[in-house]
Amino acid sequence: MAYRHPSAMPAEVVAALALAPGQIVADCTLGGAGHARLLLERISPGGILIGLDRDPAAIGNARQVLAPWTTQTHLFARNFVQLPEVLAELGIARVDGILADLGLSLYQLEASGRGFSFQRDEPLDMRMDPRSGPTAADLIRDLTAQDLSRLFFEFGEERHARVIARRIVSARRRAPIVTSAQLARLVADVAGRKSGRLHPATRVFMALRIAVNRELEDLERFLELAPRLLRPGGRLCVLAFHSLEDRLVKRAFRRLERPCTCPREAPVCTCGAVPLARVLTPKPLRPTSAEVAANPLARSTRLRAIERLEEK
Numbered sequence: 669m670a671y672r673h674p675s676a677m678p679a680e681v682v683a684a685l686a687l688a689p690g691q692i693v694a695d696c697t698l699g700g701a702g703h704a705r706l707l708l709e710r711i712s713p714g715g716i717l718i719g720l721d722r723d724p725a726a727i728g729n730a731r732q733v734l735a736p737w738t739t740q741t742h743l744f745a746r747n748f749v750q751l752p753e754v755l756a757e758l759g760i761a762r763v764d765g766i767l768a769d770l771g772l773s774l775y776q777l778e779a780s781g782r783g784f785s786f787q788r789d790e791p792l793d794m795r796m797d798p799r800s801g802p803t804a805a806d807l808i809r810d811l812t813a814q815d816l817s818r819l820f821f822e823f824g825e826e827r828h829a830r831v832i833a834r835r836i837v838s839a840r841r842r843a844p845i846v847t848s849a850q851l852a853r854l855v856a857d858v859a860g861r862k863s864g865r866l867h868p869a870t871r872v873f874m875a876l877r878i879a880v881n882r883e884l885e886d887l888e889r890f891l892e893l894a895p896r897l898l899r900p901g902g903r904l905c906v907l908a909f910h911s912l913e914d915r916l917v918k919r920a921f922r923r924l925e926r927p928c929t930c931p932r933e934a935p936v937c938t939c940g941a942v943p944l945a946r947v948l949t950p951k952p953l954r955p956t957s958a959e960v961a962a963n964p965l966a967r968s969t970r971l972r973a974i975e976r977l978e979e980k
């Protein structure tokens with residue numbers, strides 16, 4: 669199957685970044701390169717797009733999709749926490765816009781063959797970057813029942829975390845758990861065939877994926893470094909897909925706007941911390957019902973953006 673991903677909230681992303689011809693933008697999660705195309709249209713003529721994705725398959729696809737703009741694009745199969753190094757390699761100090769559209773692409777879910785979906789029978793890999801790091805099957809094989817339980821609870825808010833973890837440990841003594849279908853069956857046996865609207869394995873699969881890709885750690889580092897790479901007036905836009913991600917984005921943005929660390933009761937600020945950015949979205953923007961009807965994958969998207977302030 670060809671690389672496919674319907675971009676979430678495209679008009680809102682373009683509006684939030686407010687780019688102009690000749691500017692420099694970093695799309696840190698190229699995916700199907702749908703957002704990247706729209707951003708290139710905004711910065712042309714003369715602008716530069718730096719595109720990153722930790723999945724080399726996304727970069728291969730982006731080379732084709734973005735072929736009309738080859739002279740204006742620099743593409744890298746890297747993690748977005750490496751954005752500072754990438755910019756240094758290009759000799760670029762600051763950019764006008766940064767986009768991070770978190771999570772998985774539809775290609776990764778449906779066609780990568782890496783076991784992201786509980787509806788398929790594939791090797792239990794789940795690495796967005798298949799070049800490095802332990803796979804989901806490695807975690808399922810190696811973690812203790814206690815660590816598995818914590819993982820399912822913390823990253824998946826799974827109610828049956830402890831029972832599922834114990835069942836995994838006893839099942840893996842009999843035979844290794846190496847496919848998505850094996851894991852989905854095991855979870856369904858414990859948690860029941862249906863729990864509300866969600867497939868019973870939804871939360872366990874999400875939790876494993878977050879752990880395999882160290883998604884929350886990387887997001888925290890990215891939120892720390894990205895605002896510092898913007899020129900004054902430059903904008904950072906982040907699209908989150910679940911509450912754990914969105915909470916990190918919300919808190920990081922709030923700290924940039926209100927960095928004061930003085931005790932609440934202190935009459936005046938003495939810590940001297942200066943705001944680095946202003947929040948453009950006091951409440952996150954959500955997709956319209958028309959978009960959700962056309963693209964159900966976008967239903968839980970929350971868009972937040974900040975603008976870097978002038979330096980004092």
Ligand SMILES: C[S@@+](CC[C@H](N)C(=O)[O-])C[C@H]1O[C@@H](n2cnc3c(N)ncnc32)[C@H](O)[C@@H]1O
Nearest residue numbers: 675697699700701702703721722723747748769
């Ligand atoms: C939702 S898709 C992006 C879709 C894209 N905006 C579009 O319009 O098609 C998310 C992409 O981010 C990539 N990704 C996730 N975490 C990443 C990270 N830490 N560094 C770089 N890429 C990452 C995934 O590999 C995936 O391709």
